[in-house]
Amino acid sequence: MSAPFRLAQGGRIDRARPLGFTFDGKSYSGFAGDTLASALLSHGVHLTGRSFKYHRPRGILSAGADEPNALVGVGRDQTRYTPNLRAPQVELYDGLVAESQNRWPSLSFDIGAVNDLFGRFLPAGFYYKTFMWPRKAWDHVYEPKIRAMAGLGRAPTAADADRYTQRYAHCDVLVVGAGPAGLAAALAASAGGASVMLCDDQAEFGGSLLSETTATIDGKPAAQWIADTVATLRGRANVMLLGRTQAFGYYPHNSIGLVERLTDHLATPHPDMPRERLWTLRAREVVICAGALERPMVFPENDRPGIMLAGAARTYANRYGVKAGSRAVLFTAQDEGYRAALDLARAGVHVAAIADLRPNPDGELPAAARAAGLNIMAGTTVTGTRGRLRVSGATLGRLGLDGQVGQSQTIACDLLLMSGGMTPSVHLFSQSKGKLRFDETIKAYVPGQSAERERSAGACRGIFGLAAAIEDGFARGEEVAQAVGRAGGAVTRVAVTTLAAAPGVHLGAAPHDRDAATVKAFVDYQNDVTAKDLALATREGFRSIEHIKRYTTTGMATDQGKMSNMNALGIVADALRRDIPEIGLTTFRPPYTPVTFGAFAGTSRGQLFDPVRQTAIHGWAADHGAAFEDVGLWKRAHYFPQGGEDMHAAVARECKAVRAAVGIFDASTLGKIEIVGPDAAEFMNRMYTNAWTKLESGRCRYGVMLREDGFVMDDGVVGRMAHDRFHVTTTTGGAPRVLAHMEDYLQTEWPDLDVWLTSTTEQWAVIAVQGPNARKVLEPLVEDIDISAAAMPHMSVRQGRICGVPTRLFRVSFTGELGFEVNVPADYGRAVWEAIYQAGLAHGITPYGTETMHVLRAEKGYIIVGQETDGTAVPDDVGLGWAVGKAKKDFVGKRSLARAEFSKPDRKQMVGLRTRDPHDVLEEGAQIVANPNQPVPMTVLGQVTSSYFSAVLDHSIAIAMVRGGRARIGETLYVPMPDRVIAVTVVDPVFFDREGVRLDA
Amino acid sequence: MLLIPCPHCGERPEIEFRYGGEAHVARPADPSALDDEAWAAYLYLRNNPKGLHAERWRHIHGCGRYFNVLRDTVSDKITATYKAGEPRPDLPATEAAE
Incomplete structure (x- = not known):
């Protein structure tokens, strides 16, 4: 397919490499070096x-990146689909598939366009005003409809098939932007050997110079100077060049986020290549050379296709060899616009008129236009445009001396160029928390006082003009080289020839003679905010730009108002008759352009999203068909189904086996901390509620740990291995928290204590052998430990060997049965487990999982911290008052326990609940009331915290926290459920073997 | 990402550390001597200045030690770090705290 607007020659595209692509299903052609636009x-x-x-x-x-309109979805299929890409930034490749967005059924015939006719009903803040009533309709009617009608692209429906990678890097100097100032800065900064990184969002370095065909630098064409400079930089080992790399965020302490696009421009990327690379960079010095963006003019109907920024049309002609139209009108307020008119005329576009808002344009560029025979209409504004799917004419009105529009005429055109002025790109500077300053001469914000080690160079700080920008780049580059101690001496300066442009000074809306209440003069194209919306907001009393922004949504689109913010400020300042700095400025936030979620996620997806922790015995459990559950990062065996059992059947069998014979359970995930030192017992005294001084070596104690506010934080059995050594266990999930809590007190409150804390969670495999036959199973395997009932009572610990490996053998029980917990070095965990299992087969040994462990402990009324407790329970609430050492002078949380609130009789206390129907299993979390007939909201007395069916008791059991619960034992309470009310009797929370005789077997 | 100079290990990125709240809040030597109000103040009341803030950080993925940092809560600028137990350096508030 021929491309009628392609110039026969010129530009940086490669006409020898044609590329095919589709847009909305239609085939087109382009060349290597093209963008989709x-x-x-x-x-x-x-x-x-x-x-x-x-x-x-x-x-x-x-x-460029400021494009608010031409947002497209790109991708061959849903796994590689990206919505909302800016067409001028999408590099063309062969086979590219792109589609337009927010239209139905088609781009040229869009039903939603009726909104345009009803625009008077959609003023600023319309959704605050129109859709107030009825309230319910907001959720079900208004919001979904508005969301369906408005909007941008759609999210892809399939998972992202691409890979993303991340890198950290350091450098002496980061130069952001490889335009004229950036190239000069990088040359100077790297001359003395400083490590320099230079990044630019485009495929080619050069920035605005890539669109430059007439200027010369150092006696050569701009393109040659770029090529030579890039070659010089590339030849320096201390310079790293990053193309296709957007610096999107400036974070504290000179930390910069960069995202590098690696494969988006390739037709057939290598399958091993990641799509993007996220760089987290720390630079000693940063030079921002972000350039400036052209401002559009704000005039009625300034949004028809074919209306374009003048500089953009110049770029399309000079860099891409494309005429953006055949017959152009330029509407400008600054000299810079003339550059486009001149270059387009040279490329064969008929420039029908130049409407210049200024009464006397007289710089070098207007003079050149005059000399070229272009029709300059000074003191002229554009009062409207014609055309539907493409602009077909512009109405130009002469401004009288009074500023009113006088005589007007309509000029046919298919291209209307706008040039309202230049806005320095201060985004990164502002993100760095530097203070902006309003420059009255160029009517724009420029960097003021810095907060970080950064400086700006060139157009992004209002230094316009090619020669000045290059000089500024050299000077700032020399400064940073000096700052990092790698000065390279003065860089040889270059001579620049180009036509000079006087800065534009127009901000806000252009004058017109149309009905201001009805015409749409767009300020923010992407969010459809017009000059009248902003005027309306000021009439309704809004004064601060922060409020006006949120009310009208100006500058809140995905482009964050790159094009619109300054014009919006101008319009608001005019309407309020105040100076621009008084209106304020909205905050620039990262990212500069949208960044793919994948780049932030990196490799943290799927199985790599979180680390998986497995015990030494995991493989055995997997081999024996265990169903696993996630407990924190751990995979724990949940239950061991046999022959098609469901969970209930498996758990019932496992529970009975433990109570009747013996069970084996992997308790390796228990947190373990070794506490060693002359002051170990004193430290334990201070950290736990219990008294430790008198605990003998070889004995264990159940310890309760509080936070300083008195609430239960953790619990676990502690064994005293020696006078100066404790083996502390914690809950599975609490281990890091408990260690950090201990370290905090040890390091910052009691640094005088001679104690050392070491996490040993991963060092010990823990095999729980529980049940009446436990001793029989272990006896033949244990060496040099007498595990007889007389020699090794409940709550004792011995050191010796089992199956030939060292062990710390605990006699403890979380099941209420005779039980041992065999600690062996983790490397031996599986071998010892297998040996015990083999030896146990003769005694009916049954592996059980966490679900059975939970049921067995609930039968005994043992709490689980985090299940019975919720961070507001003191020890007495959960029946652990006995564990608090009353005689101890102090421990963490003791003072809080003295608060009167904590001894009130109506606190929630732990009790058991018994249902009438033994097969009614309450729902954990269900609420408990005294009177189920009370109207909602009922008076809630508490909640069910644990609930299971006990196969051993052949009855459901439940533990609950109930207000004044201990005094209610015997009372009937009620658990209201959606379909019925369940009556329960309050009982003691110990359901099985209340006397504890089995423990001491 | 902050760059935090650990007094034991040198400058390291923020991800190696964990924030530990306000510094120089010493646990009373005899908590039982405090009335409820004074104890509640120790437990819950913390400064939230706009400007220079003395705070604890722990180099949890490094040396594991707690230490103190003087950080400006507006600019994030760190003006000093010092070991736990050492007094707060007497530094004037930075300009960002104005």
Whole structure:
């Protein structure tokens, strides 16, 4: 397919490498070096999208990151689909598939465009005003409808098939932006050997110079100077060049986020290549050379396809060899616009008129235009445009001396260029928390006082003009080289020839003679905010730009108002008759352009999202068909189904086996901390509620740990291995928290204590052998430990060997049965487990999982911290008052326990609940009331915290926290459920072997 | 990401550390001597200054030690770090705290 708007020659595209692509299903062609925007324009395609609110036809407005209109979805299939890409930034490759967004059924015929006719009903803040009533309709009618009608692209429906990678890096100097200032800064900064990174979001370095065909630098064409400079930089080992790399965020202490696009421009990327690389960079010094963005003019109907920034049209002609139209009108307020008119005229575009808002344009560029025979209409504004899917004419009105529009005429055109002035890109500077300063001469914000080690160079700090920008780059580059102690001496300066431009000074709306209440003059294209919306907001009393922004949504689109913010400020300042700095400025936030979620996620996806912790015995459990559950990062065996059992059947069998014979359980995930030192017992005294001084070596104690506010934080059995050594266990999930809590007190409150804390969770495998036959199973395997009932009572610990390996053998029980916990070095865990299991087969040994462990402990009324407790329970609430050492002078949390609140009789206390129907298993979390007939909201007495069916008791059991619960034992309470009310009797929370005789077997 | 100079290990990125709240809040030597109000103040009342803040950080993925940092809560600028137990350096508030 021929491209009628492609120039026969010129530009940086490679005409020898044609590429095919589709847009909305239609095939087009382009060349290597094109963007999607330039290739579409070469076919005369301007219409690329529908606007957010009014569904107005929109075309390509810019040639870069500031593009608000031409947002497209790109990707062959859903696994590689990216919505909301800016067409001028999408590099063309062979086979690219792109589609427009926010239109139905098609781009040229869009039903939603009726919104445009009803625009008077959609003023600023319309959703606050129109959809107030009825309230319910907001959730079910208004919001879904508005969301369906408005909006941008759609999210892909399939998981992202690409890979993303991340890197950390350091450098002496980061230069952001490889335009004229950035190239100069990088040259100077790297001259003395400083490590320099230079990044630019485009595929090619050069920035604005890539669109430059007439200027010369150092006596050569701009393109040659770029090539030579890049070659010089590439030749320096201390310089790293990062193309296709957007510096998107400036974070504290000179930490910069960069995202590098690696494969998006390739037709057939190598399958091993990641799509993007996220760089987290720490630079000693940063030079921001972000350039400036052209401002559009704000005039009625300034949004039709074919209306474009002047600089963008110049870029399409000079860099991509594409005429953006055949017959152009330029509407400008600054000299810079003339550059486009001159270059387009040279490329064969008929420039029908130049409407210059200024009464006497007289710089070098207007003079050159005059000399070229272009029709300059000074003191002229644009009062409206014609055309539907493409601009077809512009109405130009002469401004009288009074500023009023006088005589007007309509000029036919298919391209209307706008040039309202230049806005320095201060985004990164502002993100760095530097203070902006309003420059009255250029009517723009420029960097003021810095907060970080950064400086700006060139157009991004209001230094316009090629020669000045390059000089500024050299100077700032020399400064940073000096700052990092790698000064390379003065860089040889270069001579620059180009036509000079006087800065534009127009901000806000252009004058017109239309009805201001009805015409749409767009300020923020992407969010469809017009000059009248902003005026309305000021009439309704809004004064601060922060409020006006949120009310009108100006600057809140995905482009964050790159194009619109300064014009919005101008309009608001005019309306309020105040100076721009008084209006304030909205905050610039990262990212500069949207960043793919994948880049942030990196490799943290799927199985790599979180580390998985497995015990030494995990493989055995997996081999024996265990169902696993996640407990924190751990995989724990939940239950061991046999022969098609469901969980209930398996748990019932496992529970009975433990109570009747013996069970084996992997308790390795228990947190373990070794506490050693002359002051170990004193430290334990201070950290736990219990008294430790008199605990003999070889004995264990159940310890309760509080936070300083008196609430139960953790619990676990502690064994005293020696006078100066404790083996502390914690809950599975609490281990890191408990260690950090201990370290905090040891390091910062009691540094005088001679104690050392070491996490040993991963060092010990823990095999619980529980049940009446436990001793019989272990006896033949244990060496040099007498585990007889007389020699090794409940709550004792011995050191010796088992199956030939060292062990710390605990006689403890979380089941209420005779039980041991065999600690062996983790490397031996599986071998010892297998040996015990083999030896146990003769005694009916049964492996059991965490579910059975939970049921067995609930039968005994043993709490689980975090299940019975919720961070507001003191020891007495959960029946652990006995564990608090009353005689101890102090321990963490003791003072809080003295609060009167904590001894009130109506606190929630732990009790058991018994249902009438033995097969009614209550729901954990269910609420408990005294009177189920009370109207909602009922008076809630508490909640069910643990509930199971006990196969051993053949009855359901439940533990609950109930207000004044201990005094209610014997009372009937009620658990209201959605379909019925369950009556329960309050009972003691110990359901099985209340006397504890089995423990001491 | 902050760059935090650990007094034991040198400058390290923020991800190696864990924040530990306000510094120089010493646990009373005899908590039982405090009335409820004074004890509640120790437990819960903390400064939240705009400007220079003395705070605890722990180099949890490094040396594991707690230490103190003087950080400006507006600019994030760190003006000093010092070991736990050492007094707060007497530094003037930075300009960002104005």
